[in-house]
Amino acid sequence: MMSAQSQEVRELLREVHYPGFSRDIVAAGFVGDIVAIGPMVEVEFKPDTRDEDKVATMEHEMREVLRRASYADIQIRRAMPYVHEVPLRSAQDLAKEAGRKGGRVEQTASRLMTPLQAEMLEDGELPESDLLAITLGRLDVAPAAGYGPGGPQPLSGPREAISYDIAVPVLQWDIDPHDPEARTVQREIELAGWDYRVWWQAHPRSELLYVSMQAMKEDWVDHDNNAVPHPIGRSEAVNLVYDEQREAVVAIYGTVRDFRPFVKAFSMAYDSVQGEQQDPTAQDPATQDPATHEA
Secondary structure (H helix, E strand, O other): OOOHHHHHHHHHHHHOEOOOOOOEOOOOOOEEEEEEEOOEEEEEEOOOOOOHHHHHHHHHHHHHHHHHOOOOEEEEEEOOOOOOOOOOOOHHHHHHHHHHOOOOOOOEOOEOOOHHHHHHHHOOOOOOOOOHHHHHOOOOOEHHHOEEOOEEOOOOOOOOOOOOOOOOOOHHHHOOOOOOOOOEEEEEEEEOOEEEEEEEEEOOOOOEEEEEEEEEEOOEEEEOOEEEEOOOOEEEEEEEEEEOOOOEEEEEEEOOOOOHHHHHHHHHHHHHHHHHHHOHHHHOHHHOOOOOOEO
16 A cells, blocks of 8 residues: 555645646656655656657656655666557657547547557547557568568478479378377376377388477466466476387477476387287286276
């Protein structure tokens, strides 16, 4: 709760106006938190403009007002201005729209406004064109990086437009998760508090297994000091290629910090399948390890 002295400072700052307008900086939403203790005061200042001259003018007037009120140690902490997802209309655009509508300015759903701009329009004032969003423009447009108004440009580089008829095969392209005839396996492994979902498909013409793994862990979040399980939890993914003939992983890729737990989980899943193949009774759910099962 704001102290009486901090509230007094807020009222004093109502004497400072946004340059060129009748609205004061408090009503405009430029003043944030205030801490005032004796002759010391700190003010959070959030000017909704990038005009440095106007910002300097407002800060000077703030200091003058506070000095006249006997504050000797004055700190003005400037915060980042308002960030917009949609560009604002310029003053020129608003003036043209007002002229088309007989002097009446209306908001449209496709063009959002800041609270400051909306309040000024209600008072019959046209916001100036130096507001932050007008300076920045659309946040989703970066022509230099390939992002235009219509979306990202297609990836460049040569493309094979007809068919792949090169003599060098790409074995991974022969993997089809939807092929009902393919030899596929799915296992769920519990290891060190993580639940691993392991899926692989055997290449039809080699001894390679293409493995896709996902590690899930229940994550907890705090809501008003009450810990509750996150509805999604944490998830990490890794892919690897296992050579059954050499009994080794020949490729592994992903974005995790440590691949070793994934290799361990795969080895547990692979050993469980090998054990089932050697012992047919192991396929009976009643004899399965509760930590692993065929999906």
